[in-house]
Amino acid sequence: MQDEGVSKSELIGEIDSLRRQLEAEKAEKRDLELLLETITEHSTQLENQIQSRNKVMARYIQQVEKITAAAVRVENNTFEPGSLNEIGGRDDELGTLARVFQQMVETVKTREQQLAAAKEQLEAVLNAVPGAISWMDSGGFYLGVNRHLADTWGLSPEYFVGKKVGFLHQNSRLVSFITQFLEGENESDSRVVEVEIGDSLKYYLVVAQKYGQGSAIVSVGIDITDRRNAEEALRIAEENYRSIFENALEGIFQSSLDGHYISVNPAMAQIYGYDSPAEMLDRVTAIATQIYVNPGDRLEFQRRLKEEGAVKNFESQIYRKDGSIIWIEEDTRAVRDSQGNILYYEGIVKDISQRKQEEENLKRQIQELKIEIDQQKREKEVAEITGSDYFKELQMTAESLRFDDEDW
Amino acid sequence: MIEREIKGEDYIVRYDPQTMTVTFDGELSLGSSAEYEPIKKLLEAVVASEPETMTLDVKKVSFLNSAGISMLSKFVIALRKHEGTQLIVVGTEAMPWQVKSLKNLKKFLPSLQLIIE
Numbered sequence: 001m002q003d004e005g006v007s008k009s010e011l012i013g014e015i016d017s018l019r020r021q022l023e024a025e026k027a028e029k030r031d032l033e034l035l036l037e038t039i040t041e042h043s044t045q046l047e048n049q050i051q052s053r054n055k056v057m058a059r060y061i062q063q064v065e066k067i068t069a070a071a072v073r074v075e076n077n078t079f080e081p082g083s084l085n086e087i088g089g090r091d092d093e094l095g096t097l098a099r100v101f102q103q104m105v106e107t108v109k110t111r112e113q114q115l116a117a118a119k120e121q122l123e124a125v126l127n128a129v130p131g132a133i134s135w136m137d138s139g140g141f142y143l144g145v146n147r148h149l150a151d152t153w154g155l156s157p158e159y160f161v162g163k164k165v166g167f168l169h170q171n172s173r174l175v176s177f178i179t180q181f182l183e184g185e186n187e188s189d190s191r192v193v194e195v196e197i198g199d200s201l202k203y204y205l206v207v208a209q210k211y212g213q214g215s216a217i218v219s220v221g222i223d224i225t226d227r228r229n230a231e232e233a234l235r236i237a238e239e240n241y242r243s244i245f246e247n248a249l250e251g252i253f254q255s256s257l258d259g260h261y262i263s264v265n266p267a268m269a270q271i272y273g274y275d276s277p278a279e280m281l282d283r284v285t286a287i288a289t290q291i292y293v294n295p296g297d298r299l300e301f302q303r304r305l306k307e308e309g310a311v312k313n314f315e316s317q318i319y320r321k322d323g324s325i326i327w328i329e330e331d332t333r334a335v336r337d338s339q340g341n342i343l344y345y346e347g348i349v350k351d352i353s354q355r356k357q358e359e360e361n362l363k364r365q366i367q368e369l370k371i372e373i374d375q376q377k378r379e380k381e382v383a384e385i386t387g388s389d390y391f392k393e394l395q396m397t398a399e400s401l402r403f404d405d406e407d408w
Numbered sequence: 409m410i411e412r413e414i415k416g417e418d419y420i421v422r423y424d425p426q427t428m429t430v431t432f433d434g435e436l437s438l439g440s441s442a443e444y445e446p447i448k449k450l451l452e453a454v455v456a457s458e459p460e461t462m463t464l465d466v467k468k469v470s471f472l473n474s475a476g477i478s479m480l481s482k483f484v485i486a487l488r489k490h491e492g493t494q495l496i497v498v499g500t501e502a503m504p505w506q507v508k509s510l511k512n513l514k515k516f517l518p519s520l521q522l523i524i525e
Contacts, residue, residue, distance in 0.1 A: 039474070044473045
C-alpha cells in the first residue's frame with residue numbers, strides 16, 4: 001500500500017512543481033504570443049508597403065504598355081495620335097515620352113508626305129526629259145533609269161534596277177567609259193559614245209557625274225545620232241562642193257555688198273590675172289572701180305540685180321591685174337537671209353574675150369560684104385539704066401545737041 | 409443586430425443572414441491587428457447566434473496580409489469551443505495565396521470544411 005504512503009507533503013510538492021511548470025508554460029505562451037504579434041505586425045507592414053508599391057508600378061506599367069502598344073500600331077499603320085493624349089498630360093518622364101512619341105509620329109508622317117511629293121515631282125521631271133537618264137551605284141549596278149531610257153530599249157524602268165551597266169548591249173564603249181569614270185578621280189566627265197540598239201547604231205553624248213560622296217553616279221545621255229549624220233552629210237556635201245569649186249573651169253566668186261571678194265576659186269583668179277585666190281582677195285577692195293571698166297556697166301548690173309534678184313549672161317569689160325581689159329560674161333544672184341535682206345552676191349564668170357573677138361571679126365566681115373554687095377548692086381543699076389532704050393535715046397539726043405553746039 | 413456590411417478603402421465584408429455567409433471582397437491590407445477588430449467582432453457575433461453552419465467566402469480576396477491571416481486563424485481556433493457550428497471556408501485556386509494558407513486553417517480546426525474552387 002505504497003500509494004497510501006504518498007505523503008501530503010509529496011503531493012503538495014508535486015502540485016507546487018506543476019504550478020511552477022504551469023507558470024513557466026504560461027510565460028512561454030505569453031512570449032510566443034508576443035513573438036507572433038511582433039512578427040505579424042512587422043510582416044504586415046512590409047506586405048502593405050510592397051502591395052501599395054506594386055499597385056503604383058502596375059498602374060505605371062499599364063501606361064507604359066499603352067505606349068508600347070502604340071509603337072506596335074505605328075508598325076501596323078493603325079496608330080491614332082489621340083490615343084496617347086491621356087498619358088501625354090502627365091508631367092513626369094512618361095508624359096514627356098508620350099508627347100515626344102506623338103510628335104515624332106506626326107513629323108515622320110509629314111516628312112513621308114513631303115518626300116513622296118518631292119519624289120513624284122522628281123520622277124515627273126526625269127520622265128519628261130527627252131534624254132536617257134540613269135543612276136548607278138559605285139559598282140556600276142543600276143539604281144534606276146528614267147522612262148526615256150527604258151523606252152529606248154522597249155523595257156520597263158523597273159527591269160533595270162539591280163542589273164549591271166552594259167547588260168543589254170555587247171558594245172563595251174559605254175561600259176568602259178562608265179568603268180573608267182568610276183575608277184577615276186574626276187567628279188564629272190563626258191564622252192560621245194557609240195551604242196548598238198537593235199539593228200541601228202546610235203551616237204550618244206554621255207555626261208556622268210558623281211554624287212553621294214562618290215557612292216553613286218548619275219549619267220545623262222543625249223541622242224546625237226541625227227546631228228552626227230547631218231554633220232557627216234554636210235562634210236561630204238562640202239567636200240563635193242569644194243571639189244567643184246577648186247576644179248571648175250569657170251570662175252566662181254562671192255562678193256560683199258561693200259565691194260570686196262569674200263571668196264574666189266582658182267579659175268576666177270586666173271581669169272582676172274592674179275597669182276592666187278588669196279592675192280585677188282587681198283588686192284581687190286572696190287569691185288565697182290577696180291574691176292569694171294565702164295561704171296555704167298556696174299550700175300546697170302546692180303539695177304538688174306536689185307529688180308530681178310539675179311543677172312544672167314551679163315557681158316562687161318573688166319580690168320585684169322596687169323591693167324589689160326577683157327570681156328567677161330557673168331551669172332550672178334543675191335543671197336538673202338530669212339528676212340529678205342541681201343547678205344552677199346555669188347556668181348559664175350566666163351572669159352568671153354575670144355568669143356568677143358570672133359564676134360568682132362564676123363561683124364567686120366559682114367560689113368565688108370555689105371559694102372561689096374551695095375557696090376555691085378549700084379553697078380548693076382547703072383548698067384541697067386545705061387543699057388535701056390530710053391537711056392540710049394537720051395544719049396543720042398545729047399549727042400545731036402552736042403553736034404549742034406559745035407556748029408556755032 | 410449584426411452588421412450587414414463593413415466597408416474599407418479597398419475591401420467590403422458582407423454578411424448574409426439567410427445563408428449565414430460572410431463574404432470578403434477586395435484587398436485586406438489593414439495596418440495592424442487592432443484595425444481588424446471590427447471584422448473580428450462581426451465574425452464573433454455571427455458565431456454567437458449559434459448557427460448550424462457558418463460560411464466564410466474569401467474567393468474574391470486578392471490580398472491578405474499577415475495581420476489578416478492571424479485574425480482569421482485566431483477566429484478558427486476560437487471556434488473549437490462552438491462544436492455545434494460547422495465552419496465552411498470557400499476559396500479559389502485563382503488567388504495564389506489561398507490554396508496553402510486556407511489548408512493551414514484546417515490544421516487549427518480539423519472539422520473545418522474547406523472548399524477550393
